Amino acid sequence: MMGTNIPLISDTIDIMTPFLLAATGGLFSALTGVLNIALEGLMLNAAFFSIVFTIMSGNLFLGVLGGIAATLLLTALFGNIALRLRANVFICGLATNMLAGALAIVLSNKIYSQTGSITFPGMRTLKAITIPVVKNIPLLGPLLSGHNVLVYLSWVLLVLSVFVIYKTPFGIRLRAVGYDYNSARSLGINVKRIQIISLLISGFTCAIGGAFLSLTLGAFVPNVTSGRGWIALAIIYLGKKTPVGVLIGAFLFGFVEYLSNLLQAISDFPSQLLLSLPFFSTVIILVVFSIIEERLRCKKKSGKLKVVQLQARQEMDR
Amino acid sequence: MKNNLATFLGVFLSIVVAFIIAVILIFILSKDPVTTLYYFFLGPFLDSFSFFNMIESSIPLIFSGLGIAIAFRSGVINLGGEGQIFTGAIVAVIIGISVPSLPGLLGIILLLAGGAAVGAVIAGISGVLRMRWNVSDLLTTYLISTGMVFVVNYLILGPLRDTSKITIQSISIPKTFLLQRIAFPSYLNTGIFLAVLASLGLYFVMSRTHLGYEMRITGSNRNFARYGGIKVEKYYIIPMAISGGLIGMGGAVQIVGRYQAAFCDLTAGLGWNGIAVALIARNNPLGVIPAALFYAYLSAGAKSAMINSDLTFEFASITSSVIFYLITAEAAFAFIRRKLGK
Numbered sequence: 001m002m003g004t005n006i007p008l009i010s011d012t013i014d015i016m017t018p019f020l021l022a023a024t025g026g027l028f029s030a031l032t033g034v035l036n037i038a039l040e041g042l043m044l045n046a047a048f049f050s051i052v053f054t055i056m057s058g059n060l061f062l063g064v065l066g067g068i069a070a071t072l073l074l075t076a077l078f079g080n081i082a083l084r085l086r087a088n089v090f091i092c093g094l095a096t097n098m099l100a101g102a103l104a105i106v107l108s109n110k111i112y113s114q115t116g117s118i119t120f121p122g123m124r125t126l127k128a129i130t131i132p133v134v135k136n137i138p139l140l141g142p143l144l145s146g147h148n149v150l151v152y153l154s155w156v157l158l159v160l161s162v163f164v165i166y167k168t169p170f171g172i173r174l175r176a177v178g179y180d181y182n183s184a185r186s187l188g189i190n191v192k193r194i195q196i197i198s199l200l201i202s203g204f205t206c207a208i209g210g211a212f213l214s215l216t217l218g219a220f221v222p223n224v225t226s227g228r229g230w231i232a233l234a235i236i237y238l239g240k241k242t243p244v245g246v247l248i249g250a251f252l253f254g255f256v257e258y259l260s261n262l263l264q265a266i267s268d269f270p271s272q273l274l275l276s277l278p279f280f281s282t283v284i285i286l287v288v289f290s291i292i293e294e295r296l297r298c299k300k301k302s303g304k305l306k307v308v309q310l311q312a313r314q315e316m317d318r
Numbered sequence: 319m320k321n322n323l324a325t326f327l328g329v330f331l332s333i334v335v336a337f338i339i340a341v342i343l344i345f346i347l348s349k350d351p352v353t354t355l356y357y358f359f360l361g362p363f364l365d366s367f368s369f370f371n372m373i374e375s376s377i378p379l380i381f382s383g384l385g386i387a388i389a390f391r392s393g394v395i396n397l398g399g400e401g402q403i404f405t406g407a408i409v410a411v412i413i414g415i416s417v418p419s420l421p422g423l424l425g426i427i428l429l430l431a432g433g434a435a436v437g438a439v440i441a442g443i444s445g446v447l448r449m450r451w452n453v454s455d456l457l458t459t460y461l462i463s464t465g466m467v468f469v470v471n472y473l474i475l476g477p478l479r480d481t482s483k484i485t486i487q488s489i490s491i492p493k494t495f496l497l498q499r500i501a502f503p504s505y506l507n508t509g510i511f512l513a514v515l516a517s518l519g520l521y522f523v524m525s526r527t528h529l530g531y532e533m534r535i536t537g538s539n540r541n542f543a544r545y546g547g548i549k550v551e552k553y554y555i556i557p558m559a560i561s562g563g564l565i566g567m568g569g570a571v572q573i574v575g576r577y578q579a580a581f582c583d584l585t586a587g588l589g590w591n592g593i594a595v596a597l598i599a600r601n602n603p604l605g606v607i608p609a610a611l612f613y614a615y616l617s618a619g620a621k622s623a624m625i626n627s628d629l630t631f632e633f634a635s636i637t638s639s640v641i642f643y644l645i646t647a648e649a650a651f652a653f654i655r656r657k658l659g660k
Contacts, residue, residue, distance in 0.1 A: 037456070077643075086648035090395075090456075091597065095642030098590060102635035109630040110347055227464050234457050272472035279465035283447075283458050290451040 008258070010143050014151060014216075015261070016254025018043065018209040018225075021154045022232035023239070023246045024161050025205030028198035030236050031165065032191075033178040034089055036202050038078055040229025041097030046071040046210025048104040051118055051220040052111065060124055060215060064150075068207040074100065075203025079196040097229075105222060119219030126150060126215045150212040157205060162243045174198060227279060234282050238289050256281050324655040329598055331654070332644035333612070340637045344629065354627040361622025362615055368622060370504030376607075376614035377575060378403065380513035381568025382592025383599060383606040383613075384520050385437075385561040391524065391601045392557030393537035394445065395456045399589020401463025401470075402440055402562050406433030406569025407580045408470045411478065414491030414573070422494040429495060430512075430570045437566015438559040440466060445558030449551050455558065463589070471582055480579065490579040497575045509575035514607065516564060521603040533557050565592065587635065591617075594638050597645045613638070 022039045029036040046067040053066025074096065082092040109115050126148035135145035165171040176184040177191045185191050206229070213228075214220045231253055239245020260277045263269055341355065348354040362372040382399050389396040396402075410429040417425065444458040478488040497507040524530035536543040536553040544550045572584065595613050599605030620634035644650065 035456075081643045081647065085644075085650060086652075087643060088646035091593075091646045092643055094590070094593060095639040098635050098642060099639035102632040102639065105632040106347065106630045106636060115630060115632075227461075230457065230460055230464075234461070237454065237457070270472050270476055272468050272475060276465040276468035276472075279461045279468075283453075283461050283465075286453045286457065287447060287451055290453050294451065 010146065012251065012254045012258045013143065014147060015257050016250045017151050017154050017212050018228050019232050019235060019253050020158065020247065020250035021150075021205045021209035021212065022202075022229055023235040023250055024154070024158050024243065025202030026232055026236050027161065027239075027241060027243065027246055028165075028174065028201040029195070030241050031174050031178045032195045032198045033181060034082075034195050034199060035093070035233075036199060037090060037093035037233060038075075038096035038100075038229075039202065039206055039232050040225055040227065041093075041100035042071050042075060042203050042206035043210035043213065043225045043229050044097075044104060044223070045074050045100040046207035047214040047224050048100075048108070048118075048210075048220050050207075050211035051214045052107075054124070054215065055118075055120060058124075060126060063215065064208070064211045067211045068204060071203050071207035071210065072200060075200050076196075078203075079199040082199075083192050083195055101223070104220070108220070115222070117219050117221045123218040125218040126212070148212075148216065150208055150215075153208060154205075154212075157208075158243055158247060165243065170194075170197075226275075231278065231282055234286060238285065252285070253278065253282070321655065324651060324658055325600060327654050327658075328647075328651040329600070329645060331650065332641050332647070333598075335644055336637050336640040339640050340633070343633070343636065344623075347633075348628055350627060354623050354629050357626045358619045358623040358629065361626065362618035364622075366501070367504050368618065370501040370506040372614050372618035373510065373611070374504060374506040374576065375617060376610040377507075377509045377513045378568045378572050378588050379591060379595050379610035379613050380517060380606055381571065382565050382588050383595030383610050384517055384603055385563075385565035385568070386592045386596035387599060387601040387603060387606055388520060388524065388533070388557055388564070389561040390596055391537050392533040392553060393540060394448070394554060394558050394561070396441055396444075396459050396558060396561045396565075397456060397589075397593075398441060398444070398459035398463030398466075398562070399565050399592045400585045400587070401466035401589070402437040402565040403569035403572070403585045403588050404470045404580075405440060405466050406437045406566030407573050407577075407584055408473055408478070408488070408569075409433050409436045409566075410570035410573040411488050411491055411580050414495050415478075415489050418492045418494075420494075425492075425495040426497065426574055429491070429574055430567055433570025433573075434563040434567035437569065438563035440566070441562020442555055442559040445555035448558075449554040455554070459558075467585075470580070474580055474582055478580075485581070487579045487581040491573060493578075495574055496578060497571075505576045507575040509571045512571060513610075516567070517603045517606050520560075520564070524603060529556070565589065591638065594642055594645075598641070 022043055026036050026039050049070035050063045050067030054060055054063025057063065078092055078096045081087050082089045105115050108118055112118055128146045128148050131145040135141045165174065173184070173189050173194055176187070177189060177194050181191060210225065213224050217224070235246055235249035235253060239249045256278050260274050264271050264274050340358070344354050344358065345351045362368050382403060386396060386399065410433045413429050413432045414425065417428070420428065440462060441459060443462060444455045447453040447458050448455040474488045475486065480487055480489045497509050499505070499507050524534060532543070532548050533553055533556065535546065536548060536550050540550050568588070573580065577584065591613055595606055595609045598609035598612065616637060617634045620629060620631050623629040623633070624631045
C-alpha cells in the first residue's frame, strides 16, 4: 500500500512548490503586519520575465536570475509607494497584481508581437535531479530524489526562514514590528525598513515560485499563476504565520491540486468544474479550520471557568 | 472645505501623473507615437458611435463601482466583483431562456432581480462566514468568485452553449427582454438610466436613512458602533449582500442592455476596475458616475489606439495601476493639504 502512495506524494511535492515558495516569503511580510496580496502578481511577473530572460540568454540559470531581478524591482516599487508614500498597502497590492498581468501582455506584444503563450522550439526546461545515494533509500528515496533544482531550493529557503525568523536579531525585530508597531518604533527599530525588506523577501521567493511555474512548463502562459498567490495567502493564515504551518498548508493545497489534475486525466468530469475545485475547497478548509479553532478556544475557556468556579466554591466553603 | 479641495486635487494629481506615465510609455512602446497618442486621447470623441459606446461601457462600471464603494464605506472588503458580474449575467440568461413568453418589462425586471439576487447571495456567503466564523472576507470573496468564474465558464462551454453559433457563447435571451437602444447605431441603452438611478438610490440610502447611517458608523469604527448600541454583527452581511447585489445586477444589465448572451470573457476586469472607480470616487455613490465615465474613457481610448495604431488593449490596465498606486498615497495628500494651508 505504501508503495503505491509514493508517486502520489512525490508529485504533490512538485505541485506544492509554488505554494510553498510564495507562502514562505509572504510569511515574512505577514509577520511584520503587512498583508502582501500581491503574491499573485509577483509570481506572474517572475513567470514572464524568467521566460523572457531564458529566451534571451539561452540559459536557465540566467533566466531565473532575470526573473528574480525584475520581480525585486516591481516589489521595490510596490513597497516604496505603499510605505514611503503611505499609500494603502492593500490597494497597492491590487495595483501590483494588475500591473504584472498587464505588463506581461504589453511587453510580450512589443517583444514577440503576440499576446498568447510564449515559447520557442527547443526551449529548455528544468530537469529533475536524481541524487545518487539518496534515491536508493527505501520509501524516502523516491520522495527526496527526482525533483528539479528549484524544489530543493524551496526546501532550503523554508529551513532558512525558520532560522531567520526565530534565531536572528532581524527575525526578532520582524516579529516585534508585527506584534506592536508603535512599541517597536519607540524602541528605535526602523520599522519601515524592516517592512520593506520583508516585502522584498516575499518578492524574492515569489520570483522563484513564478520561475518554477514557467520553466517547468517551458512556456509563459497568460495567467499561469491562476490564483496560487491568493491560495498562498490562505496558507499563511491557516498556518498561523509559522513556517511549519506553511509547510503543512502548502502540502495540503498541493494535494488538492494534484487531485484536481488527476480527476482531469482519468475522469470525464468537465475540466472547468475541476478548475473551480481548488478555490471552493480553500474556502471550505478556511471555514473548517476556523470552526476547529473556535471549539478549542471554547474548551480552554470553559476549562478556565471551571477552575475559577472551583476556587470560588472553596472560598465559600471556608 | 479645504480638505475636500485637497482630496480633489490629490485625485486629480494621481490621474495626471498616470497620464504622464502613459504618454512616456507610448513613446517607448509605439512605433508611431503621435498617431497612438492621438487615438488614445481623442479616439472616443472622434465620432458619435465611439462616443456613445464609451458612455455605454460606463454602465457596468457604475454598478461595480457602487458595489465596491458601499463595501468599503461599511468596512467590508469585496474582491469578488469578477465572479459576481459573471454569475449575475449567466443567471439573467438562464431566467431569460426559461420564461421566454413573459411580457417584456416584467421579464426585464425579473432578469435584473435574478442577477442581483445571485450576486447578493454569493457575496452574502462571505459576509456570513466573516460574522459567524471570522473567516477573512478578503480571501473568501476572491476565492468564491474565482471558483464561480470557472463554473459559469463551464455552463457557457457546456449545457448552455448555443451550438448554432460559430463563436462560443450561451443561448441568447428573447429580443423582448432587451433594453431600448437610445443612440443607434451605438450600444448605448436605457441601462444608463438604471445605473444613474442606482447611484442616486445608494446615495439616498447611505446618507439619509437609518440603515445607511449605521453602516457608515460601523464602517468607520466598528468598536465605537458596538458601544453605541449598533448590532455590528449584521453589518458584516448587509453591506456585503448589497454590494454583491449591485455588482450582480451590473452583470444582468450587460445581458439585457448589450450582449443578449453570455460569453467567456464577459467581465474583462470589470470587477477589479470597479475598485478603481470606487477609489477615485472616494466611495461616494454620486462620485461613482464621473469616476466610471473617466474609467470608460481610459479603456475606450486604449481600445481606439489598439484598433487604429499598434497599442495593446492591456495598456489601459498599466495606466490604471498607476492611478491605483497613487490614489491612496497619504503622503502626497498631506503635502497638498500643507501647501493649501499656507
